[in-house]
Amino acid sequence: MGKKRAPCCDKSQVRRGPWSDEESERLRAFIEKNGHHNWRSLPKLAGLMRCGKSCRLRWINYLRPGLKRGNFTKEEEDTIIHLHQAHGNKWSKIASHFPGRTDNEIKNVWNTHLKKRLMKSNSLSSSSDATNQSLSSTSSSSSSISSVLKDVIRSSEKPNQEEEFEEILVEQIACGFEVNAPQSLECLFEDSHIPPPTSKPDLLEINGKSDNEFWSRLLVEPGFDDYNEWLNFLDNQTL
DNA sequence: AAGGGTCTCAACCGCCCGTGA
DNA sequence: TTCACGGGCGGTTGAGACCCT
Known part of the structure:
Protein backbone atom coordinates (compact mmCIF):
# COMPACT_ATOMS: atom_id res chain seq x y z
CA MET A 1 0.00 0.00 0.00
CA ARG A 64 -18.61 34.16 -11.40
CA PRO A 65 -19.65 37.38 -13.17
CA GLY A 66 -20.15 37.26 -16.92
CA LEU A 67 -21.50 33.74 -17.06
CA LYS A 68 -23.88 33.07 -19.90
CA ARG A 69 -26.79 30.93 -18.80
CA GLY A 70 -29.30 29.13 -20.93
CA ASN A 71 -29.33 26.81 -23.88
CA PHE A 72 -26.54 26.60 -26.39
CA THR A 73 -27.24 27.94 -29.85
CA LYS A 74 -26.92 25.74 -32.91
CA GLU A 75 -23.74 27.65 -33.82
CA GLU A 76 -22.26 27.04 -30.39
CA GLU A 77 -23.08 23.36 -30.60
CA ASP A 78 -21.52 23.06 -34.03
CA THR A 79 -18.39 24.79 -32.80
CA ILE A 80 -18.18 22.43 -29.85
CA ILE A 81 -18.34 19.50 -32.25
CA HIS A 82 -15.57 20.98 -34.39
CA LEU A 83 -13.41 21.72 -31.38
CA HIS A 84 -14.00 18.28 -29.94
CA GLN A 85 -12.72 16.82 -33.18
CA ALA A 86 -9.53 18.80 -32.70
CA HIS A 87 -8.99 18.53 -28.96
CA GLY A 88 -10.93 15.54 -27.69
CA ASN A 89 -12.22 15.75 -24.12
CA LYS A 90 -10.16 18.83 -23.27
CA TRP A 91 -13.19 20.64 -21.91
CA SER A 92 -11.35 23.59 -20.44
CA LYS A 93 -9.61 24.18 -23.74
CA ILE A 94 -12.90 23.98 -25.61
CA ALA A 95 -14.54 26.25 -23.04
CA SER A 96 -11.88 28.89 -23.60
CA HIS A 97 -13.50 29.51 -26.99
CA PHE A 98 -16.82 30.36 -25.35
CA PRO A 99 -16.64 33.41 -23.10
CA GLY A 100 -19.22 33.02 -20.37
CA ARG A 101 -19.51 29.27 -20.73
CA THR A 102 -17.89 26.80 -18.34
CA ASP A 103 -16.06 23.59 -19.06
CA ASN A 104 -18.57 21.75 -16.91
CA GLU A 105 -21.46 23.11 -18.94
CA ILE A 106 -19.82 22.16 -22.21
CA LYS A 107 -19.00 18.71 -20.91
CA ASN A 108 -22.64 18.24 -19.93
CA VAL A 109 -23.91 19.43 -23.30
CA TRP A 110 -21.54 17.10 -25.04
CA ASN A 111 -22.45 14.09 -22.92
CA THR A 112 -26.18 14.68 -22.99
CA HIS A 113 -26.83 16.07 -26.48
CA LEU A 114 -23.97 16.24 -28.90
CA LYS A 115 -22.55 12.76 -28.41
CA LYS A 116 -25.97 11.30 -29.10
CA ARG A 117 -26.51 13.58 -32.06
CA LEU A 118 -23.20 12.48 -33.53
CA MET A 119 -23.93 8.81 -32.94
CA LYS A 120 -27.30 9.19 -34.57
CA SER A 121 -25.78 11.07 -37.46
CA ASN A 122 -23.07 8.47 -37.91
CA SER A 123 -25.53 5.61 -37.91
CA LEU A 124 -27.64 7.42 -40.48
CA SER A 125 -24.58 8.15 -42.55
CA SER A 126 -23.96 4.50 -43.22
CA SER A 127 -27.06 4.60 -45.37
CA SER A 128 -26.94 8.23 -46.43
CA ASP A 129 -23.82 9.93 -47.73
CA ALA A 130 -25.45 13.33 -47.85
CA THR A 131 -26.25 13.60 -44.17
CA ASN A 132 -22.78 12.51 -43.23
CA GLN A 133 -20.91 14.88 -45.44
CA SER A 134 -20.26 17.74 -43.06
CA LEU A 135 -19.28 15.59 -40.12
CA SER A 136 -16.99 13.28 -41.94
CA SER A 137 -15.28 16.09 -43.75
CA THR A 138 -14.70 17.91 -40.50
CA SER A 139 -13.31 14.84 -38.88
CA SER A 140 -11.02 13.91 -41.69
CA SER A 141 -9.95 17.49 -42.20
CA SER A 142 -8.77 17.86 -38.66
CA SER A 143 -6.73 14.72 -38.69
CA SER A 144 -5.42 15.09 -42.19
CA ILE A 145 -4.49 18.74 -41.73
CA SER A 146 -2.83 17.78 -38.53
CA SER A 147 -0.74 15.10 -40.17
CA VAL A 148 0.09 17.28 -43.15
CA LEU A 149 1.25 20.07 -40.86
CA LYS A 150 3.37 17.69 -38.88
CA ASP A 151 5.10 16.47 -42.00
CA VAL A 152 5.56 19.97 -43.32
CA ILE A 153 6.84 21.44 -40.13
CA ARG A 154 9.07 18.47 -39.40
CA SER A 155 10.87 19.25 -42.60
CA SER A 156 11.22 22.91 -41.65
CA GLU A 157 14.20 24.35 -39.86
CA LYS A 158 12.29 24.90 -36.66
CA PRO A 159 11.03 21.48 -35.62
CA ASN A 160 10.58 22.62 -32.05
CA GLN A 161 7.69 24.80 -33.20
CA GLU A 162 5.80 21.88 -34.62
CA GLU A 163 3.28 21.67 -31.84
CA GLU A 164 2.72 25.40 -31.71
CA PHE A 165 1.99 25.64 -35.43
CA GLU A 166 -0.22 22.66 -35.42
CA GLU A 167 -2.17 23.70 -32.38
CA ILE A 168 -2.91 27.19 -33.66
CA LEU A 169 -3.91 26.04 -37.10
CA VAL A 170 -5.97 23.06 -36.11
CA GLU A 171 -7.74 25.16 -33.54
CA GLN A 172 -8.59 27.89 -35.99
CA ILE A 173 -9.61 25.44 -38.65
CA ALA A 174 -11.85 23.74 -36.14
CA CYS A 175 -13.57 27.06 -35.52
CA GLY A 176 -15.14 27.16 -38.92
CA PHE A 177 -12.17 26.82 -41.20
CA GLU A 178 -10.76 30.24 -40.63
CA VAL A 179 -7.04 30.69 -40.50
CA ASN A 180 -5.44 33.71 -38.94
CA ALA A 181 -2.70 33.97 -41.51
CA PRO A 182 -0.21 36.33 -39.95
CA GLN A 183 -0.29 34.68 -36.54
CA SER A 184 -0.22 31.13 -37.76
CA LEU A 185 1.99 31.26 -40.76
CA GLU A 186 4.43 34.02 -39.97
CA CYS A 187 6.92 31.56 -38.57
CA LEU A 188 6.88 29.57 -41.78
CA PHE A 189 7.71 32.70 -43.68
CA GLU A 190 10.59 33.33 -41.32
CA ASP A 191 12.13 30.10 -42.52
CA SER A 192 11.36 30.53 -46.17
CA HIS A 193 13.02 32.50 -48.89
CA ILE A 194 9.92 34.70 -49.23
CA PRO A 195 10.47 38.31 -48.13
CA PRO A 196 8.42 39.29 -45.09
CA PRO A 197 5.04 40.77 -46.03
CA THR A 198 4.69 44.51 -45.85
CA SER A 199 0.97 44.43 -45.15
CA LYS A 200 -1.05 41.56 -43.80
CA PRO A 201 -4.74 40.81 -43.69
CA ASP A 202 -6.18 40.30 -40.23
CA LEU A 203 -7.93 37.14 -41.15
CA LEU A 204 -7.73 34.75 -44.01
CA GLU A 205 -10.79 32.69 -44.70
CA ILE A 206 -10.25 29.33 -46.25
CA ASN A 207 -13.63 27.74 -46.15
CA GLY A 208 -14.09 24.04 -46.43
CA LYS A 209 -10.61 23.19 -47.54
CA SER A 210 -9.96 19.79 -46.14
CA ASP A 211 -7.86 17.93 -48.64
CA ASN A 212 -4.25 17.09 -48.00
CA GLU A 213 -3.08 18.38 -51.34
CA PHE A 214 -4.48 21.84 -50.70
CA TRP A 215 -2.81 22.16 -47.32
CA SER A 216 0.46 20.79 -48.57
CA ARG A 217 0.49 23.35 -51.35
CA LEU A 218 -0.63 26.10 -49.03
CA LEU A 219 2.27 25.55 -46.72
CA VAL A 220 5.11 24.40 -48.91
CA GLU A 221 4.37 25.82 -52.35
CA PRO A 222 7.90 26.77 -53.32
CA GLY A 223 7.26 29.04 -56.26
CA PHE A 224 6.21 32.27 -54.54
CA ASP A 225 8.44 35.30 -54.76
CA ASP A 226 6.51 37.45 -52.36
CA TYR A 227 3.63 37.50 -49.95
CA ASN A 228 1.14 39.02 -52.42
CA GLU A 229 1.76 36.22 -54.84
CA TRP A 230 1.07 33.78 -52.08
CA LEU A 231 -2.14 35.63 -51.21
CA ASN A 232 -3.26 35.50 -54.84
CA PHE A 233 -2.68 31.80 -54.79
CA LEU A 234 -4.89 31.54 -51.72
CA ASP A 235 -7.60 33.70 -53.27
CA ASN A 236 -7.79 31.36 -56.20
CA GLN A 237 -8.03 28.40 -53.86
CA THR A 238 -10.87 29.79 -51.84
CA LEU A 239 -13.12 30.92 -54.64
C1' DA B 1 -53.40 10.42 -11.32
C1' DA B 2 -49.60 7.34 -10.57
C1' DG B 3 -45.39 5.35 -11.04
C1' DG B 4 -41.62 3.88 -13.65
C1' DG B 5 -38.10 5.20 -16.89
C1' DT B 6 -35.12 8.72 -18.82
C1' DC B 7 -32.76 13.05 -18.95
C1' DT B 8 -30.32 16.98 -17.13
C1' DC B 9 -26.89 19.29 -14.77
C1' DA B 10 -24.81 20.80 -10.36
C1' DA B 11 -21.64 18.91 -7.53
C1' DC B 12 -18.25 15.59 -5.99
C1' DC B 13 -14.10 12.64 -6.51
C1' DG B 14 -9.59 11.66 -7.36
C1' DC B 15 -5.72 12.21 -10.30
C1' DC B 16 -2.24 15.16 -12.41
C1' DC B 17 0.71 19.05 -12.75
C1' DG B 18 3.08 23.25 -11.50
C1' DT B 19 5.26 25.62 -7.91
C1' DG B 20 7.86 26.71 -4.04
C1' DA B 21 10.37 25.42 0.06
C1' DT C 1 16.34 16.62 -6.18
C1' DT C 2 12.54 15.67 -3.42
C1' DC C 3 8.33 16.48 -1.35
C1' DA C 4 4.09 18.73 0.02
C1' DC C 5 0.60 21.58 -1.35
C1' DG C 6 -2.97 23.93 -4.00
C1' DG C 7 -5.29 24.50 -8.23
C1' DG C 8 -7.15 22.62 -12.28
C1' DC C 9 -9.14 19.13 -14.89
C1' DG C 10 -11.92 15.16 -16.64
C1' DG C 11 -14.88 11.45 -15.19
C1' DT C 12 -18.71 10.20 -12.56
C1' DT C 13 -22.72 10.49 -9.60
C1' DG C 14 -27.25 11.33 -7.93
C1' DA C 15 -31.28 14.28 -6.97
C1' DG C 16 -34.81 16.43 -9.14
C1' DA C 17 -37.31 17.42 -13.37
C1' DC C 18 -39.58 15.68 -17.08
C1' DC C 19 -41.83 12.31 -20.08
C1' DC C 20 -44.44 8.34 -21.24
C1' DT C 21 -47.61 4.72 -20.59
Missing part, protein backbone atom coordinates in the same frame (compact mmCIF):
# COMPACT_ATOMS: atom_id res chain seq x y z
CA GLY A 2 1.42 3.37 -1.04
CA LYS A 3 1.26 6.55 0.93
CA LYS A 4 -2.11 8.17 0.41
CA ARG A 5 -2.58 11.85 -0.23
CA ALA A 6 -4.09 13.71 2.68
CA PRO A 7 -7.69 14.72 1.98
CA CYS A 8 -8.15 18.37 1.06
CA CYS A 9 -10.54 18.86 3.96
CA ASP A 10 -12.22 17.03 6.80
CA LYS A 11 -15.28 15.55 5.11
CA SER A 12 -17.09 15.21 8.41
CA GLN A 13 -16.75 18.91 9.09
CA VAL A 14 -18.03 20.26 5.76
CA ARG A 15 -21.45 20.60 4.21
CA ARG A 16 -22.00 18.83 0.90
CA GLY A 17 -24.67 18.78 -1.75
CA PRO A 18 -26.58 21.66 -3.29
CA TRP A 19 -25.68 25.19 -2.26
CA SER A 20 -28.28 27.30 -0.50
CA ASP A 21 -28.93 30.88 -1.62
CA GLU A 22 -27.42 32.12 1.60
CA GLU A 23 -24.20 30.17 1.10
CA SER A 24 -23.91 31.33 -2.49
CA GLU A 25 -24.44 34.94 -1.48
CA ARG A 26 -21.88 34.67 1.29
CA LEU A 27 -19.32 33.22 -1.13
CA ARG A 28 -20.04 35.84 -3.77
CA ALA A 29 -19.76 38.70 -1.30
CA PHE A 30 -16.52 37.38 0.14
CA ILE A 31 -14.83 36.90 -3.23
CA GLU A 32 -16.01 40.23 -4.57
CA LYS A 33 -14.53 41.91 -1.52
CA ASN A 34 -11.37 39.86 -1.00
CA GLY A 35 -10.73 37.87 -4.16
CA HIS A 36 -9.76 34.21 -4.07
CA HIS A 37 -6.07 33.89 -3.36
CA ASN A 38 -6.30 30.60 -1.53
CA TRP A 39 -9.27 28.32 -2.04
CA ARG A 40 -8.36 26.05 0.84
CA SER A 41 -8.49 28.78 3.44
CA LEU A 42 -11.32 30.69 1.79
CA PRO A 43 -14.27 28.79 3.31
CA LYS A 44 -13.00 29.37 6.81
CA LEU A 45 -12.40 33.06 6.19
CA ALA A 46 -15.79 33.43 4.52
CA GLY A 47 -17.54 31.55 7.31
CA LEU A 48 -18.65 28.70 5.09
CA MET A 49 -18.82 25.07 6.12
CA ARG A 50 -17.65 24.00 2.69
CA CYS A 51 -14.60 22.40 1.14
CA GLY A 52 -12.35 24.86 -0.72
CA LYS A 53 -12.74 22.91 -3.91
CA SER A 54 -16.48 23.06 -3.59
CA CYS A 55 -16.26 26.85 -3.23
CA ARG A 56 -14.06 27.11 -6.26
CA LEU A 57 -16.45 25.02 -8.32
CA ARG A 58 -19.47 26.97 -7.17
CA TRP A 59 -17.77 30.25 -8.05
CA ILE A 60 -16.45 29.15 -11.43
CA ASN A 61 -19.54 27.33 -12.61
CA TYR A 62 -22.29 29.43 -11.14
CA LEU A 63 -21.44 32.68 -9.36
Whole structure:
Protein backbone atom coordinates (compact mmCIF):
# COMPACT_ATOMS: atom_id res chain seq x y z
CA MET A 1 0.00 0.00 0.00
CA GLY A 2 1.42 3.37 -1.04
CA LYS A 3 1.26 6.55 0.93
CA LYS A 4 -2.11 8.17 0.41
CA ARG A 5 -2.58 11.85 -0.23
CA ALA A 6 -4.09 13.71 2.68
CA PRO A 7 -7.69 14.72 1.98
CA CYS A 8 -8.15 18.37 1.06
CA CYS A 9 -10.54 18.86 3.96
CA ASP A 10 -12.22 17.03 6.80
CA LYS A 11 -15.28 15.55 5.11
CA SER A 12 -17.09 15.21 8.41
CA GLN A 13 -16.75 18.91 9.09
CA VAL A 14 -18.03 20.26 5.76
CA ARG A 15 -21.45 20.60 4.21
CA ARG A 16 -22.00 18.83 0.90
CA GLY A 17 -24.67 18.78 -1.75
CA PRO A 18 -26.58 21.66 -3.29
CA TRP A 19 -25.68 25.19 -2.26
CA SER A 20 -28.28 27.30 -0.50
CA ASP A 21 -28.93 30.88 -1.62
CA GLU A 22 -27.42 32.12 1.60
CA GLU A 23 -24.20 30.17 1.10
CA SER A 24 -23.91 31.33 -2.49
CA GLU A 25 -24.44 34.94 -1.48
CA ARG A 26 -21.88 34.67 1.29
CA LEU A 27 -19.32 33.22 -1.13
CA ARG A 28 -20.04 35.84 -3.77
CA ALA A 29 -19.76 38.70 -1.30
CA PHE A 30 -16.52 37.38 0.14
CA ILE A 31 -14.83 36.90 -3.23
CA GLU A 32 -16.01 40.23 -4.57
CA LYS A 33 -14.53 41.91 -1.52
CA ASN A 34 -11.37 39.86 -1.00
CA GLY A 35 -10.73 37.87 -4.16
CA HIS A 36 -9.76 34.21 -4.07
CA HIS A 37 -6.07 33.89 -3.36
CA ASN A 38 -6.30 30.60 -1.53
CA TRP A 39 -9.27 28.32 -2.04
CA ARG A 40 -8.36 26.05 0.84
CA SER A 41 -8.49 28.78 3.44
CA LEU A 42 -11.32 30.69 1.79
CA PRO A 43 -14.27 28.79 3.31
CA LYS A 44 -13.00 29.37 6.81
CA LEU A 45 -12.40 33.06 6.19
CA ALA A 46 -15.79 33.43 4.52
CA GLY A 47 -17.54 31.55 7.31
CA LEU A 48 -18.65 28.70 5.09
CA MET A 49 -18.82 25.07 6.12
CA ARG A 50 -17.65 24.00 2.69
CA CYS A 51 -14.60 22.40 1.14
CA GLY A 52 -12.35 24.86 -0.72
CA LYS A 53 -12.74 22.91 -3.91
CA SER A 54 -16.48 23.06 -3.59
CA CYS A 55 -16.26 26.85 -3.23
CA ARG A 56 -14.06 27.11 -6.26
CA LEU A 57 -16.45 25.02 -8.32
CA ARG A 58 -19.47 26.97 -7.17
CA TRP A 59 -17.77 30.25 -8.05
CA ILE A 60 -16.45 29.15 -11.43
CA ASN A 61 -19.54 27.33 -12.61
CA TYR A 62 -22.29 29.43 -11.14
CA LEU A 63 -21.44 32.68 -9.36
CA ARG A 64 -18.61 34.16 -11.40
CA PRO A 65 -19.65 37.38 -13.17
CA GLY A 66 -20.15 37.26 -16.92
CA LEU A 67 -21.50 33.74 -17.06
CA LYS A 68 -23.88 33.07 -19.90
CA ARG A 69 -26.79 30.93 -18.80
CA GLY A 70 -29.30 29.13 -20.93
CA ASN A 71 -29.33 26.81 -23.88
CA PHE A 72 -26.54 26.60 -26.39
CA THR A 73 -27.24 27.94 -29.85
CA LYS A 74 -26.92 25.74 -32.91
CA GLU A 75 -23.74 27.65 -33.82
CA GLU A 76 -22.26 27.04 -30.39
CA GLU A 77 -23.08 23.36 -30.60
CA ASP A 78 -21.52 23.06 -34.03
CA THR A 79 -18.39 24.79 -32.80
CA ILE A 80 -18.18 22.43 -29.85
CA ILE A 81 -18.34 19.50 -32.25
CA HIS A 82 -15.57 20.98 -34.39
CA LEU A 83 -13.41 21.72 -31.38
CA HIS A 84 -14.00 18.28 -29.94
CA GLN A 85 -12.72 16.82 -33.18
CA ALA A 86 -9.53 18.80 -32.70
CA HIS A 87 -8.99 18.53 -28.96
CA GLY A 88 -10.93 15.54 -27.69
CA ASN A 89 -12.22 15.75 -24.12
CA LYS A 90 -10.16 18.83 -23.27
CA TRP A 91 -13.19 20.64 -21.91
CA SER A 92 -11.35 23.59 -20.44
CA LYS A 93 -9.61 24.18 -23.74
CA ILE A 94 -12.90 23.98 -25.61
CA ALA A 95 -14.54 26.25 -23.04
CA SER A 96 -11.88 28.89 -23.60
CA HIS A 97 -13.50 29.51 -26.99
CA PHE A 98 -16.82 30.36 -25.35
CA PRO A 99 -16.64 33.41 -23.10
CA GLY A 100 -19.22 33.02 -20.37
CA ARG A 101 -19.51 29.27 -20.73
CA THR A 102 -17.89 26.80 -18.34
CA ASP A 103 -16.06 23.59 -19.06
CA ASN A 104 -18.57 21.75 -16.91
CA GLU A 105 -21.46 23.11 -18.94
CA ILE A 106 -19.82 22.16 -22.21
CA LYS A 107 -19.00 18.71 -20.91
CA ASN A 108 -22.64 18.24 -19.93
CA VAL A 109 -23.91 19.43 -23.30
CA TRP A 110 -21.54 17.10 -25.04
CA ASN A 111 -22.45 14.09 -22.92
CA THR A 112 -26.18 14.68 -22.99
CA HIS A 113 -26.83 16.07 -26.48
CA LEU A 114 -23.97 16.24 -28.90
CA LYS A 115 -22.55 12.76 -28.41
CA LYS A 116 -25.97 11.30 -29.10
CA ARG A 117 -26.51 13.58 -32.06
CA LEU A 118 -23.20 12.48 -33.53
CA MET A 119 -23.93 8.81 -32.94
CA LYS A 120 -27.30 9.19 -34.57
CA SER A 121 -25.78 11.07 -37.46
CA ASN A 122 -23.07 8.47 -37.91
CA SER A 123 -25.53 5.61 -37.91
CA LEU A 124 -27.64 7.42 -40.48
CA SER A 125 -24.58 8.15 -42.55
CA SER A 126 -23.96 4.50 -43.22
CA SER A 127 -27.06 4.60 -45.37
CA SER A 128 -26.94 8.23 -46.43
CA ASP A 129 -23.82 9.93 -47.73
CA ALA A 130 -25.45 13.33 -47.85
CA THR A 131 -26.25 13.60 -44.17
CA ASN A 132 -22.78 12.51 -43.23
CA GLN A 133 -20.91 14.88 -45.44
CA SER A 134 -20.26 17.74 -43.06
CA LEU A 135 -19.28 15.59 -40.12
CA SER A 136 -16.99 13.28 -41.94
CA SER A 137 -15.28 16.09 -43.75
CA THR A 138 -14.70 17.91 -40.50
CA SER A 139 -13.31 14.84 -38.88
CA SER A 140 -11.02 13.91 -41.69
CA SER A 141 -9.95 17.49 -42.20
CA SER A 142 -8.77 17.86 -38.66
CA SER A 143 -6.73 14.72 -38.69
CA SER A 144 -5.42 15.09 -42.19
CA ILE A 145 -4.49 18.74 -41.73
CA SER A 146 -2.83 17.78 -38.53
CA SER A 147 -0.74 15.10 -40.17
CA VAL A 148 0.09 17.28 -43.15
CA LEU A 149 1.25 20.07 -40.86
CA LYS A 150 3.37 17.69 -38.88
CA ASP A 151 5.10 16.47 -42.00
CA VAL A 152 5.56 19.97 -43.32
CA ILE A 153 6.84 21.44 -40.13
CA ARG A 154 9.07 18.47 -39.40
CA SER A 155 10.87 19.25 -42.60
CA SER A 156 11.22 22.91 -41.65
CA GLU A 157 14.20 24.35 -39.86
CA LYS A 158 12.29 24.90 -36.66
CA PRO A 159 11.03 21.48 -35.62
CA ASN A 160 10.58 22.62 -32.05
CA GLN A 161 7.69 24.80 -33.20
CA GLU A 162 5.80 21.88 -34.62
CA GLU A 163 3.28 21.67 -31.84
CA GLU A 164 2.72 25.40 -31.71
CA PHE A 165 1.99 25.64 -35.43
CA GLU A 166 -0.22 22.66 -35.42
CA GLU A 167 -2.17 23.70 -32.38
CA ILE A 168 -2.91 27.19 -33.66
CA LEU A 169 -3.91 26.04 -37.10
CA VAL A 170 -5.97 23.06 -36.11
CA GLU A 171 -7.74 25.16 -33.54
CA GLN A 172 -8.59 27.89 -35.99
CA ILE A 173 -9.61 25.44 -38.65
CA ALA A 174 -11.85 23.74 -36.14
CA CYS A 175 -13.57 27.06 -35.52
CA GLY A 176 -15.14 27.16 -38.92
CA PHE A 177 -12.17 26.82 -41.20
CA GLU A 178 -10.76 30.24 -40.63
CA VAL A 179 -7.04 30.69 -40.50
CA ASN A 180 -5.44 33.71 -38.94
CA ALA A 181 -2.70 33.97 -41.51
CA PRO A 182 -0.21 36.33 -39.95
CA GLN A 183 -0.29 34.68 -36.54
CA SER A 184 -0.22 31.13 -37.76
CA LEU A 185 1.99 31.26 -40.76
CA GLU A 186 4.43 34.02 -39.97
CA CYS A 187 6.92 31.56 -38.57
CA LEU A 188 6.88 29.57 -41.78
CA PHE A 189 7.71 32.70 -43.68
CA GLU A 190 10.59 33.33 -41.32
CA ASP A 191 12.13 30.10 -42.52
CA SER A 192 11.36 30.53 -46.17
CA HIS A 193 13.02 32.50 -48.89
CA ILE A 194 9.92 34.70 -49.23
CA PRO A 195 10.47 38.31 -48.13
CA PRO A 196 8.42 39.29 -45.09
CA PRO A 197 5.04 40.77 -46.03
CA THR A 198 4.69 44.51 -45.85
CA SER A 199 0.97 44.43 -45.15
CA LYS A 200 -1.05 41.56 -43.80
CA PRO A 201 -4.74 40.81 -43.69
CA ASP A 202 -6.18 40.30 -40.23
CA LEU A 203 -7.93 37.14 -41.15
CA LEU A 204 -7.73 34.75 -44.01
CA GLU A 205 -10.79 32.69 -44.70
CA ILE A 206 -10.25 29.33 -46.25
CA ASN A 207 -13.63 27.74 -46.15
CA GLY A 208 -14.09 24.04 -46.43
CA LYS A 209 -10.61 23.19 -47.54
CA SER A 210 -9.96 19.79 -46.14
CA ASP A 211 -7.86 17.93 -48.64
CA ASN A 212 -4.25 17.09 -48.00
CA GLU A 213 -3.08 18.38 -51.34
CA PHE A 214 -4.48 21.84 -50.70
CA TRP A 215 -2.81 22.16 -47.32
CA SER A 216 0.46 20.79 -48.57
CA ARG A 217 0.49 23.35 -51.35
CA LEU A 218 -0.63 26.10 -49.03
CA LEU A 219 2.27 25.55 -46.72
CA VAL A 220 5.11 24.40 -48.91
CA GLU A 221 4.37 25.82 -52.35
CA PRO A 222 7.90 26.77 -53.32
CA GLY A 223 7.26 29.04 -56.26
CA PHE A 224 6.21 32.27 -54.54
CA ASP A 225 8.44 35.30 -54.76
CA ASP A 226 6.51 37.45 -52.36
CA TYR A 227 3.63 37.50 -49.95
CA ASN A 228 1.14 39.02 -52.42
CA GLU A 229 1.76 36.22 -54.84
CA TRP A 230 1.07 33.78 -52.08
CA LEU A 231 -2.14 35.63 -51.21
CA ASN A 232 -3.26 35.50 -54.84
CA PHE A 233 -2.68 31.80 -54.79
CA LEU A 234 -4.89 31.54 -51.72
CA ASP A 235 -7.60 33.70 -53.27
CA ASN A 236 -7.79 31.36 -56.20
CA GLN A 237 -8.03 28.40 -53.86
CA THR A 238 -10.87 29.79 -51.84
CA LEU A 239 -13.12 30.92 -54.64
C1' DA B 1 -53.40 10.42 -11.32
C1' DA B 2 -49.60 7.34 -10.57
C1' DG B 3 -45.39 5.35 -11.04
C1' DG B 4 -41.62 3.88 -13.65
C1' DG B 5 -38.10 5.20 -16.89
C1' DT B 6 -35.12 8.72 -18.82
C1' DC B 7 -32.76 13.05 -18.95
C1' DT B 8 -30.32 16.98 -17.13
C1' DC B 9 -26.89 19.29 -14.77
C1' DA B 10 -24.81 20.80 -10.36
C1' DA B 11 -21.64 18.91 -7.53
C1' DC B 12 -18.25 15.59 -5.99
C1' DC B 13 -14.10 12.64 -6.51
C1' DG B 14 -9.59 11.66 -7.36
C1' DC B 15 -5.72 12.21 -10.30
C1' DC B 16 -2.24 15.16 -12.41
C1' DC B 17 0.71 19.05 -12.75
C1' DG B 18 3.08 23.25 -11.50
C1' DT B 19 5.26 25.62 -7.91
C1' DG B 20 7.86 26.71 -4.04
C1' DA B 21 10.37 25.42 0.06
C1' DT C 1 16.34 16.62 -6.18
C1' DT C 2 12.54 15.67 -3.42
C1' DC C 3 8.33 16.48 -1.35
C1' DA C 4 4.09 18.73 0.02
C1' DC C 5 0.60 21.58 -1.35
C1' DG C 6 -2.97 23.93 -4.00
C1' DG C 7 -5.29 24.50 -8.23
C1' DG C 8 -7.15 22.62 -12.28
C1' DC C 9 -9.14 19.13 -14.89
C1' DG C 10 -11.92 15.16 -16.64
C1' DG C 11 -14.88 11.45 -15.19
C1' DT C 12 -18.71 10.20 -12.56
C1' DT C 13 -22.72 10.49 -9.60
C1' DG C 14 -27.25 11.33 -7.93
C1' DA C 15 -31.28 14.28 -6.97
C1' DG C 16 -34.81 16.43 -9.14
C1' DA C 17 -37.31 17.42 -13.37
C1' DC C 18 -39.58 15.68 -17.08
C1' DC C 19 -41.83 12.31 -20.08
C1' DC C 20 -44.44 8.34 -21.24
C1' DT C 21 -47.61 4.72 -20.59
